[in-house]
Amino acid sequence: MLIETNTTNVPDARGYYGDFGGRYVPETLIPALDELIAAYNEAMADAAFQNRLAHLHATYTGRPTPISYAARLSEQLGGAQIYLKREDLAHTGAHKINNALGQALLAQRMGKQRIVAETGAGQHGVASATASALLGLECIVYMGSVDMARQQPNVFRMKLLGAEVRPVESGSKTLKDAINEAIRDWVTNVRTTFYLLGSALGPHPYPMMVRDFQSVIGTEARRQIIAMAGKLPDACIACVGGGSNAIGMFHAFRNDASVELIGVEAGGCGINSHQHASRFADPSVGRMGVLHGARSFVMQTPDGQIADTHSISAGLDYASVGPEHAYLRQTERAFYTSATDEEALSALQSLAQTEGIIPALESAHAVAEAIKRAPTMPKDAVLLVNLSGRGDKDLDTVMKALKL
Amino acid sequence: MQQAHVRGLSAVQAMFEAAKRAERAAFMPYFPIGYPTIAESIEIIAALAQTGVDGFEIGIPFSDPLADGPVIQAATQTALENGTTVRVCLDAVRQLRERGVQQPMMMMGYLNPLIAYGVEQFVLDAKAAGADGLIVPDMPPEEGAEFAETCAREGMAMVFFLAPTSSPERIALVAQVATGFIYVVSLTGVTGARSELPPDLTAFLERVKGAVGNMPLVLGFGISTPEQAKMVSAQVDGFIVGSVLVKAASNGAAAARDLAARIVEAIR
Numbered sequence: 001m002l003i004e005t006n007t008t009n010v011p012d013a014r015g016y017y018g019d020f021g022g023r024y025v026p027e028t029l030i031p032a033l034d035e036l037i038a039a040y041n042e043a044m045a046d047a048a049f050q051n052r053l054a055h056l057h058a059t060y061t062g063r064p065t066p067i068s069y070a071a072r073l074s075e076q077l078g079g080a081q082i083y084l085k086r087e088d089l090a091h092t093g094a095h096k097i098n099n100a101l102g103q104a105l106l107a108q109r110m111g112k113q114r115i116v117a118e119t120g121a122g123q124h125g126v127a128s129a130t131a132s133a134l135l136g137l138e139c140i141v142y143m144g145s146v147d148m149a150r151q152q153p154n155v156f157r158m159k160l161l162g163a164e165v166r167p168v169e170s171g172s173k174t175l176k177d178a179i180n181e182a183i184r185d186w187v188t189n190v191r192t193t194f195y196l197l198g199s200a201l202g203p204h205p206y207p208m209m210v211r212d213f214q215s216v217i218g219t220e221a222r223r224q225i226i227a228m229a230g231k232l233p234d235a236c237i238a239c240v241g242g243g244s245n246a247i248g249m250f251h252a253f254r255n256d257a258s259v260e261l262i263g264v265e266a267g268g269c270g271i272n273s274h275q276h277a278s279r280f281a282d283p284s285v286g287r288m289g290v291l292h293g294a295r296s297f298v299m300q301t302p303d304g305q306i307a308d309t310h311s312i313s314a315g316l317d318y319a320s321v322g323p324e325h326a327y328l329r330q331t332e333r334a335f336y337t338s339a340t341d342e343e344a345l346s347a348l349q350s351l352a353q354t355e356g357i358i359p360a361l362e363s364a365h366a367v368a369e370a371i372k373r374a375p376t377m378p379k380d381a382v383l384l385v386n387l388s389g390r391g392d393k394d395l396d397t398v399m400k401a402l403k404l
Numbered sequence: 405m406q407q408a409h410v411r412g413l414s415a416v417q418a419m420f421e422a423a424k425r426a427e428r429a430a431f432m433p434y435f436p437i438g439y440p441t442i443a444e445s446i447e448i449i450a451a452l453a454q455t456g457v458d459g460f461e462i463g464i465p466f467s468d469p470l471a472d473g474p475v476i477q478a479a480t481q482t483a484l485e486n487g488t489t490v491r492v493c494l495d496a497v498r499q500l501r502e503r504g505v506q507q508p509m510m511m512m513g514y515l516n517p518l519i520a521y522g523v524e525q526f527v528l529d530a531k532a533a534g535a536d537g538l539i540v541p542d543m544p545p546e547e548g549a550e551f552a553e554t555c556a557r558e559g560m561a562m563v564f565f566l567a568p569t570s571s572p573e574r575i576a577l578v579a580q581v582a583t584g585f586i587y588v589v590s591l592t593g594v595t596g597a598r599s600e601l602p603p604d605l606t607a608f609l610e611r612v613k614g615a616v617g618n619m620p621l622v623l624g625f626g627i628s629t630p631e632q633a634k635m636v637s638a639q640v641d642g643f644i645v646g647s648v649l650v651k652a653a654s655n656g657a658a659a660a661r662d663l664a665a666r667i668v669e670a671i672r
Contacts (some may be wrong), residue, residue: 014546024515024542026471028567028592030574170477171467180470187471188593190569289516290542291468303489304520305467 003050003212003219010327015204017327023203025183025293032190037205039110044212049109056101057216060134061091063098064220067228067384072354073371080377082370083229084387085221087245088359092127094389095217095245096198100127102213104135107194114189115139117196118182120147120175120241121315121362122154123389124198129163131196139163142181144173147314154393172308175318179292199242200322203293207247207322214248217386222252225384233384234377235260239365240336241277241315243322245388250334260335263325264365266311267338277309278338279321280329291320312341312401313361313394339368345401347371348391360389361397412559415508415536416584419459420620420641428671429637432622433664434512434646436463436476437493438483440653445483446496448657452649453505455665461539461644464493464513471541473596475647479654490521494533501534510563510584512539515547527554537561537584545581552581563587563622568608572615579616585642588612590625597628597648601635609639630670637671 010017023033043049057063066089070082087095100117107115115137119125125141132139141158145167148155158165171177179202186195200210218236225233236253238246240263253259268276279286279297285307289298299307299319311317328334339347344361347368352358359367363386370385377383391398398404410418423430433452437445449460465480465488472480490513497509511530518526518540530538537560538551545552545564555562561584566575569592578586588609591602602608612621620641627633628648636643645667653660 022547023544024547025544026541026567026589027544027565027574027578028569028589030544031567031569031571034571171481176468180468183470184473184594190592287520289519291516292470293542298516300516300520302520303491304517305484306516 003044003215010324011204011208017324018330020294020296020323020326021204021207022295023293024290024295025203026187028187028190033203033205040106040205040209043106043109049105053102053105061097061101062089063216064224065089067221067224068355069228070355073351074374076354077371077374079374079379080234080381080383081229081379082374082383082385083225083233084357084385085217085249087217087386087388088357088363088390092123092130093392094123094127094360095214095248096124096127097130098216098248099198099210099213099244100124100131100196103196103209104128104131104137107137107196108135110194112192112194113137114193115196116142116182116185116193117198118142118175118178119198120178120317121313122147122151122158122393123315125163125165126154126157126161128196128198129158129161132163133161140185141165142168142178142185144168144175144178146173147175150397151314151393175314176306183292199244200247200324201242201292201294201320207294207324210244211247211251211324214244215251217245217248218250218252221249221384225382229382231382232256232259233382235262235373236384236386237262237264237366237369238386239264239316239362239388240321240325241266241318241362243325245386247322247324249386250328254333261328261333262369263334263336264369265336265338266313266316266365267340267343268310270340271338275310276338277311277317277319280336281338294320294323296320296323296326312344312397313365315360315362316365337369339365343368345398348398357387358391359387360391361394363388409506411534412531412536413561413584414559416459416561419508420585423458423642429640430458430642431633431667431671432459432461432642432644433457433649434461434463434644435649436465436480436483437496438465438486438488439479439650440482441486442488442492442496444657446499448653448660449500450503450505451657451661452664453507455661456668457507457664458642459508459510461510461512461646462493462497462535464490464511464517466514466517469514471594473594473647475651476595479650490517490526494529497533497535508536509534510537510539510561511535512541515540515543523550524554527551527558527560531558531560537563539563539587541565545577555583561585565589566612568592568604575612575615579619582619585620585622586616588621588623588640590623590627593625595625595647598626601626601632606639630666633667634670
């Protein structure tokens with residue numbers, strides 16, 4: 001299956017999704033972004049490139065990933081029927097591999113032997129290390145030292161895969177700081193290095209490129225859900241940190257007006273606590289700004305310093321959000337809500353006990369929204385939840401939170 | 405009083421003309437407001453002004469300075485902990501003018517705090533405080549129309565960057581939109597002292613000079629010794645020294661002042 005590119009009016013030639021996006025980076029990187037745009041467009045127009053990616057997905061990633069009907073959970077809730085797109089079953093345990101393989105193939109095509117990546121929860125770092133090992137590329141992953149402490153198993157996985165994990169001690173020592181450090185490395189080694197950015201954020205063309213590589217999720221899911229449920233879903237639900245799994249799911253449904261698109265941000269300790277990562281929900285901190293190369297909603301202080309965020313889920317614990325999500329929200333094509341740490345933990349347990357699936361804490365935020373909505377909907381309604389990753393990496397966090 | 409002196413773009417242009425008459429480059433130290441403390445940063449800049457530097461790049465701290473190396477990252481983090489806001493930085497410029505500092509001052513800040521302040525309001529308030537222009541490292545010309553238009557209207561200099569990776573098309577574009585000078589990044593990388601200047605620097609500078617006409621070129625990133633300053637003084641219209649001065653300032657204002665004085669001496 002070939003990935004379709006340029007099938008929407010966004011982004012425009014300057015990388016804008018309405019008011020959002022752009023390329024807010026030091027001048028040193030502009031030529032690298034120009035080179036990347038050209039190489040990306042050329043690769044996607046080349047059937048050989050696309051066939052190679054599709055072949056790897058079929059023989060290595062484990063695509064198509066299935067959709068599971070969550071029969072017991074749906075019955076327990078007594079409303080809409082819940083279906084799960086099982087990205088947790090993709091190789092490395094999350095959707096991140098879809099993008100990492102695509103970009104690593106592109107790096108190889110561009111003759112760049114050195115990969116740098118950032119990681120929060122470690123899933124993108126593991127996916128990048130995996131793709132690099134598969135293609136014989138050098139891989140350096142920047143990770144905040146706070147995240148390294150809370151995601152130890154993934155640090156070890158990256159090292160086993162031959163990647164070098166560099167701890168980041170600046171700022172809040174989490175994902176945002178890891179991105180800063182990856183960009184500093186890229187600026188320094190720009191001629192030889194490919195920056196393998198893990199979410200639908202950053203300067204153009206990254207949000208578009210990551211969306212396109214992740215769009216395989218929605219393309220498969222749309223076909224699968226029609227076959228299984230006999231119709232399009234009433235709503236698609238996905239968690240939104242940077243927003244790559246959500247945009248990958250939403251993209252295939254963008255022209256299906258009857259399908260509601262719902263993004264779930266990290267509500268942390270609750271919106272009123274201001275300890276969260278809900279860029280859209282709390283106008284006292286989430287405002288239009290510029291972070292990591294794109295204009296979007298950014299959590300910030302009144303003086304424009306980037307605010308500290310909080311989520312139990314490292315993968316959603318980020319101060320900005322992909323520009324296309326800001327655009328989908330502004331144009332009212334998608335709706336954004338949030339789930340708290342507590343709701344995500346509770347959803348994780350419900351899914352584990354009714355369906356035998358332990359979701360990642362990130363994905364549990366999407367499940368939490370389905371649990372809220374399903375009882376309010378008729379029994380013939382269909383909710384499609386993107387289960388973006390599996391929960392093994394979070395066992396330690398969950399055990400501590402549940403005091404087990 | 406500053407009213408007797410021209411300010412803004414004209415002041416920046418006058419600085420380069422004076423340096424040119426003296427057959428040397430203009431020396432513009434970078435220093436962030438708020439480090440080691442707000443009051444001390446003002447004292448340090450005032451002390452540097454006494455050594456005969458030609459202009460200043462006044463740093464506005466940001467939580468995520470992705471073009472900066474470890475020294476400026478740490479100093480600006482301290483500055484933020486000291487409560488340094490955009491408003492505090494503009495107030496520092498006002499105080500420096502009141503104390504008689506006459507050299508051109510370029511406000512150097514990352515974009516997000518300036519957007520939060522308000523783009524147009526920032527240019528107006530910077531001008532009122534006595535600043536002469538603006539440098540925004542994460543804003544290439546394509547994204548800088550609002551700043552460029554406001555600066556043009558208010559007679560403020562709006563600086564853009566070139567880097568060793570810049571293509572002939574980029575060089576032509578930046579030469580067209582920058583006012584005051586072009587900030588030429590000496591190397592691919594972040595700010596910070598380097599023991600050697602990059603070997604391909606001369607070739608890179610020649611490539612740029614041939615394409616920008618009379619627009620002054622100011623070299624920055626990595627310049628850290630009086631010897632390096634002397635070397636680049638013959639090649640460009642101005643140069644910026646930052647990290648090494650900030651590091652010196654951690655040993656007190658006198659250390660920073662002495663280093664600046666040695667650089668001023670070296671290029672005479």
